Amino acid sequence: MTDFTVEIDNVVKRYAEHVAVRDLSLRVPRGAVYGLLGPNGAGKTTTIRMILNIIAPDAGSIRILGHPASDPTITDRIGYLPEERGLYRKMQVRRVLRFLAELKGMKAADADRRIDAWLERFDLKTAEKDWGAAKIDELSRGMQQKVQFIGTLLHDPDLVILDEPFSGLDPINAQALKDTIIDLKERGKTIIFSTHIMDNAERICDSVCIIARGEKVLDGQVNEIRESHGSRNVALGFGGRPPSTVTTVLSDRSLVSRVDDSNRYFEVEMADGADPQILLHRIVDTGATVSRFEIVRPSLHQIFLERVGATGVETGMTGHG
Amino acid sequence: MAKLWAIIKREYLERVRTRWFIFATIFGPIFFGAMVIVPAIMAKRSRSTMEFSNTRILDATTTGIGNRIADAMNRGRAPGAEAPQVVVLKLSEVSEAESTATREIKSKQLSGYLIADQQTLRGEEVRYAGRNATSLGDMERLRSAVREAVLAQRLEQAGIDSSRVRDMTFLPLRLKSERITDKGRGGSGTVSIIFAGAIAFLLYMTIVLYGQNVLRGVLEEKTTRVAEVVVSSVQPETLLAGKILGVGGVGLTQQVLWVITTVLMFKLRQPILAKFGISTMPFALPEISIGLALLLLLFFLLGFIFYSSLYAAVGASVNSEQEAQQAAQPMLILLVATAIFINPILINPTSTLATVMSLLPFSAPIIMPLRLALGSVPWYELVISLLGVLLACWGATWLAARIYRVGLLMYGKRPTLREMGRWIAYSR
Numbered sequence: 001m002t003d004f005t006v007e008i009d010n011v012v013k014r015y016a017e018h019v020a021v022r023d024l025s026l027r028v029p030r031g032a033v034y035g036l037l038g039p040n041g042a043g044k045t046t047t048i049r050m051i052l053n054i055i056a057p058d059a060g061s062i063r064i065l066g067h068p069a070s071d072p073t074i075t076d077r078i079g080y081l082p083e084e085r086g087l088y089r090k091m092q093v094r095r096v097l098r099f100l101a102e103l104k105g106m107k108a109a110d111a112d113r114r115i116d117a118w119l120e121r122f123d124l125k126t127a128e129k130d131w132g133a134a135k136i137d138e139l140s141r142g143m144q145q146k147v148q149f150i151g152t153l154l155h156d157p158d159l160v161i162l163d164e165p166f167s168g169l170d171p172i173n174a175q176a177l178k179d180t181i182i183d184l185k186e187r188g189k190t191i192i193f194s195t196h197i198m199d200n201a202e203r204i205c206d207s208v209c210i211i212a213r214g215e216k217v218l219d220g221q222v223n224e225i226r227e228s229h230g231s232r233n234v235a236l237g238f239g240g241r242p243p244s245t246v247t248t249v250l251s252d253r254s255l256v257s258r259v260d261d262s263n264r265y266f267e268v269e270m271a272d273g274a275d276p277q278i279l280l281h282r283i284v285d286t287g288a289t290v291s292r293f294e295i296v297r298p299s300l301h302q303i304f305l306e307r308v309g310a311t312g313v314e315t316g317m318t319g320h321g
Numbered sequence: 322m323a324k325l326w327a328i329i330k331r332e333y334l335e336r337v338r339t340r341w342f343i344f345a346t347i348f349g350p351i352f353f354g355a356m357v358i359v360p361a362i363m364a365k366r367s368r369s370t371m372e373f374s375n376t377r378i379l380d381a382t383t384t385g386i387g388n389r390i391a392d393a394m395n396r397g398r399a400p401g402a403e404a405p406q407v408v409v410l411k412l413s414e415v416s417e418a419e420s421t422a423t424r425e426i427k428s429k430q431l432s433g434y435l436i437a438d439q440q441t442l443r444g445e446e447v448r449y450a451g452r453n454a455t456s457l458g459d460m461e462r463l464r465s466a467v468r469e470a471v472l473a474q475r476l477e478q479a480g481i482d483s484s485r486v487r488d489m490t491f492l493p494l495r496l497k498s499e500r501i502t503d504k505g506r507g508g509s510g511t512v513s514i515i516f517a518g519a520i521a522f523l524l525y526m527t528i529v530l531y532g533q534n535v536l537r538g539v540l541e542e543k544t545t546r547v548a549e550v551v552v553s554s555v556q557p558e559t560l561l562a563g564k565i566l567g568v569g570g571v572g573l574t575q576q577v578l579w580v581i582t583t584v585l586m587f588k589l590r591q592p593i594l595a596k597f598g599i600s601t602m603p604f605a606l607p608e609i610s611i612g613l614a615l616l617l618l619l620f621f622l623l624g625f626i627f628y629s630s631l632y633a634a635v636g637a638s639v640n641s642e643q644e645a646q647q648a649a650q651p652m653l654i655l656l657v658a659t660a661i662f663i664n665p666i667l668i669n670p671t672s673t674l675a676t677v678m679s680l681l682p683f684s685a686p687i688i689m690p691l692r693l694a695l696g697s698v699p700w701y702e703l704v705i706s707l708l709g710v711l712l713a714c715w716g717a718t719w720l721a722a723r724i725y726r727v728g729l730l731m732y733g734k735r736p737t738l739r740e741m742g743r744w745i746a747y748s749r
Contacts, residue, residue: 016743052553054730080553086545091335102327103554151550 005030005159005190006051011060013046013214020046021214024060028192028207033185035205035222036194037300039308043214044194045083048163051192052080065158076105079157083164083194085148087136093124093147094132097154104155111154118150122176142173149177153184160184162193166200178204198301208300212308226297233302234276236283237265237292245286255279260302265292267302324555325563332538332567337574346575350582375432376405376451377422381412386437389470394463396491405435412438419450426451435463444471514667517694521663523576524621524687528628529656531572533649535629538564539636539725540645548729557726561633561718569625576621616703617690623710624686628652630714630721637728638744644735659684663691670695680706682713720745 006028013021021043028034036044049055050062053069062069065077087096094115101111119125119132124146136144145168152160162181166174181191181204195201201208202222209219218225238246250259250266255274260267270276280293298306336342376394380387387407395404410418415436425431433451440446447467453459469490476486542548542560551560586593635648659678666675670692679689679698685706692698727744728736736744 016740049730054549054552075554078553080550082546082549082553084546084549086547088335088541088547089545090339095331095335099327099331100550100554103324103551105323148550 003030004028005032005065006034006192007061007063008047008051009061011047011050011057011062013043013050013055013057019214021050021057024211024214024216026209026216026219028190030190031185031188032190032206033181033204034190034192035201035208036192036211037196037198037201037208037304038194038211038217039196042212044211045163046214047211048080048161048192048194051161052078076155077158079104079152079155079160081149081152081160081162081165083167085145085168087144087148087151089137090135092133092135093119093139096136097132097147097151100151101154104157106155114154114156115150118154122146122150141168142170145169145173146176149180153180158189160189160191162191164195165193166195166197198299198304202300210304210307217307218303222300225303226300229298229303229306232270233296233298234268234270234279235265235292235294235296236268237290239289239291242288243286246283246288249279249282249286255282258306260305267296267299269298269302269306325559328551328555328560328563329567329570332564333570336534336568336571342571342575346578349575349579350586353579353583354586375430377431377434378405378407379415379418379422379434379436380407380409381415381436381438382442383409384442384474385409386442386470386474389473390435390437390467393466393469393473393490423450435467437467441467442471442474444468513695517670517691518663518667520617520694521667521687521691522660523579524624524690525656525660525663527572527576527621528625528686529653531568531625532628532632532652532656534571535564535568536632536636536645536649537642538568539633539729540639540642543637543729543732544640552729557729558722561630561722561725564633565626565629568629569622572625573618573621613693616693619707620686620690620710623707623714627682627686627710627714627717628656630718634721634724634728637725638731638736638741640732640735648735655683659687662688666691667695676702680709682709685710 004027006026008024008026011021011024012019024043024047036047038044046055050057051064051069053075056070064071064074067074091099094112097115097118098108098111101114102108115132116125119130124131124143131139131143136147139147152162160181165177169177181193184191205222207219207221208225210217220228250256250268253271255271255278256268257271258269260269268279270279276295280290283290283293378387378390387409391405391407408418415438419434419436422431422434426433431451433449433453436448447464449460449463469492473486473490476489477483481489539548542551548560631652632649635645635652639645639648662674662678662684666672666678666688669675675688675692678684679692680702689698689703689706693703723745724741728741
């Protein structure tokens, strides 16, 4: 019994025009919420498809729950929510869900029992209305997403893979999804989700892997990553409008390597070897009223920008994520 | 296996439940029945008007052959019907009389005219022009009337009494044909032609309709991205196989239901037709042996698998209905090319054309059943045909599976043939 749900070793996937994934290795701990982060076209979807055995790697090995990814028995233990969502439009909700469960090796009768519980949980079956008997295209977009999410979890998978799960969700569904992810984690399931929205990842993930251009940039536990990127970041807030001389101080490259204006405060990254104390002195000297000066750990967003940069997106490769 | 079954079940049930399927299954045979009954009624209505009551005979001889022809044409007709008018004229006046008659035909005062001259007396040629010149039945009756008249004239010249000549030449002969095969007598020849034609047409239609149905199903799964969820649970080949078998099952169900209702209607046709005042010749339905039925089923399945797997490959490699229609052209051309030859082959089932078309893998699934229904086919031709279709099926499914597996997850622009070639080369 291994401690890792997913073990990827030196995996390569080439297409005719480009290399989608090059020499990728990562470990997803059992019971973790794992974020696969990267810009569009970084190789996230290709990696997920290889984990799901939809496509095979050209080199390297992938093991899921201790078995090779190509082991046919393993697919029944994985639940997958693709990035682009859709279901058979003309089919009844209950029949779609039963079909998806049967594809995962469930008996129709077992599936039916669970379907009702899930529909109730997501408010698709209430005293007044049973949406289970409706056809998919009679449902609102939000309800369709709920149905698809139920389809992903119906067979109680040990590994749940969600490709950009928050895209297109309204705040209520997003919250429901987040709650479900936490609930799954508490029940010992492993969740992998890909996203390019770092704030989501920072809030939910235990561990992340950032990939760009098909290569791993960094991976590890979120806390450790932020720790290792040191205390070189300063959150700087002003009471009232700061004098223009502040800009001169902040653009001194011997002191500050980068500034990110987050509207209510600035996130300042110190230059190598620069002392935050000196920064504070010089800002106070300008006569500005400082309302906040706090040494913070960098956000994943900052780390991502620092490590991947704006050039992380290769042109013309979107859609193959 | 359970997963394959789940896919077959979904494909089958979701289609059988549609209103379109129920409608087509119920009204199909009624529609076909109407195609048989309505022309029969129309033919009955038009017969009295098209009988040569309104015909002019231009007699350019002085022998009175025109009256004899009119008499022969008139025989066996309903009493009171108007006899053709006979105009006796000189040879030099014929062309003018012809143009007059043509004008009258155009203005619908006349339905046709016939010219009897010396050539007619010699039994060589008689000319007719009229609105019903394309009606094979009318022309056949006209020809035998003229023959009868010429024969009567000759007999009289040979000195036979004119009243006896009339009886001797009146021969309303009807040909009843019966088919004999290796296994013995096989019912009326016409019935077996209709039967064979119906089988070929049914196979053609089912393959076209349900092949395109497979295409649309694949395309729907691709555009709604359901395919991605499904292939994360089963191999793409399983999905492809399940789809083809499920849709094929629907086609088969419809065929069987159609055949059952048609046979029922056939058995009940006499009372139905009698209501319209049409009497029918009693003829028996052709007997279908179990062996023949199994062969028909086998050819249908193989033909369907061949075409629908190609349709599936097209569905997986395109992104919209419009693109699909274009990309499906090659299959449609093969199918239509086959359908065009159904009629000529029905008329001449022992021709080289028939043999060749029943051996070529793309047309064999439709033409070989037609030949089998018409009569015996040498066993070696049957074996070659079956082997060819089997091989073609194997090739088509192999090719389709590879294109399907890659194409299903490729969105964006339609691939070129070159790119599709590369897909086929991909292992996975």
